[in-house]
């Protein structure tokens with residue numbers, strides 16, 4: 001026998017033994033639990049050391065959905081040595097949180113996101129404890145639904161600025177464009193105002209493209225299941241292959257950018273300049289009393305900017321893409337705006353409650369185009385049991401919110417864009433609520449701000465423009481592995497648009 005064939009035989013034997021040992025270990029784990037009358041939720045077995053990680057490399061949500069079909073809406077899966085419990089049903093998610101809210105409201109402090117990107121600080125990646133409580137309390141003061149009404153006038157100004165910039169950049173509707181950077185700038189400006197009391201003056205300001213790039217990198221390297229290195233500690237010896245280097249660079253870049261903004265607020269406060277009330281000022285003033293160090297302040301601000309900008313902009317871009325492809329929805333939304341707002345002023349936040357169809361368009365976009373398809377994983381701090389399934393302490397809980405919002409038993413024809421289903425009192429009305437902002441004490445802190453921003457953007461764009469999608473299939477610059485960029489033609493809807501937007505050179 002040749003040495004090559006011999007080596008192959010040895011490798012095959014060792015692999016088989018490793019797989020057997022792994023299967024035995026899992027069988028033993030399950031048997032041990034069964035002996036004391038406990039059974040884990042069912043789930044796939046996976047492979048030695050890595051568990052199910054190899055099946056989740058490309059599109060984790062596809063693998064998760066296939067397992068949900070096979071094992072049901074509550075199943076367990078090992079990723080490396082970490083047990084994950086995946087919930088794909090809204091009723092079960094609500095059930096878990098209604099009965100054991102506090103038990104399920106921690107997070108696993110992951111190696112990449114928590115340890116490197118946020119340097120063990122911040123809110124979203126922190127386990128449930130004193131530091132999370134303090135940070136959550138400090139930030140909530142500036143973001144909860146009591147605080148947001150103070151920002152509404154500013155959000156309206158930013159929306160009007162965004163519409164005007166779209167009008168100008170598209171040369172009064174003659175040039176197709178990608179509106180996404182404009183939506184990102186609006187969201188960035190809203191956050192910069194809340195955090196630092198400042199804003200960018202144009203979409204071409206370098207901070208807009210820089211921050212968009214950082215948030216996209218953040219999304220790529222911190223997606224809930226993207227990092228084998230979080231669950232297989234042995235991989236940490238290979239920083240070049242495992243995203244560790246990228247996470248370090250992201251940390252440096254994000255902290256560098258936000259440190260400069262925080263330092264400027266600090267300098268202005270020390271020079272006794274007039275600094276508007278903003279989160280950075282509040283945190284700097286409270287540093288001693290709240291035992292915050294410099295990095296705490298910077299990471300809190302950076303985290304909010306990372307959490308906010310791209311997700312909010314992504315929803316608005318998806319909304320525009322959907323409207324461009326649904327002439328009936330567009331016409332119905334515009335008819336509502338003409339009726340409620342008229343053509344001599346822009347829709348404002350005072351109109352929101354009188355625009356149920358626009359709200360329904362927003363809800364339907366969020367249902368279909370969830371910008372955080374698997375939410376942010378939770379962790380349970382105590383052993384728990386749900387409908388006979390044992391969920392051991394320190395399991396990572398994935399709320400598969402996309403599966404929940406595509407549940408055909410709640411939303412008939414779940415892949416269809418149909419705002420009508422959110423209109424109360426109509427034949428199609430379902431009103432199941434949807435969990436894209438999360439559930440329980442760890443639910444999104446920015447929801448009130450994001451919802452107002454998106455609603456104002458939706459109403460403003462529909463008020464101002466006829467939206468038409470431009471075909472990008474022949475775009476030679478498009479990258480093969482990236483989604484086609486959104487390109488739309490935004491034609492002013494009526495002859496009052498330029499005047500109301502304050503654009504003097506109107507046709």
Ligand code: HEM
Nearest residue numbers: 124307308311312376436437438439442443444445446450
């Ligand atoms: C469309 C926009 C947004 C979506 C879909 C979204 C979604 C989410 C989700 C799913 C979570 C995890 C909830 C859970 O664990 O149950 C979360 C957490 C969080 N979000 Fe958002 N978010 C959005 C915008 C924002 C904005 C604008 C901000 C800040 C200004 C923000 C700040 C946060 C923070 C700080 C957390 C961590 C909460 C915690 O762990 O205690 N988000 N968000």
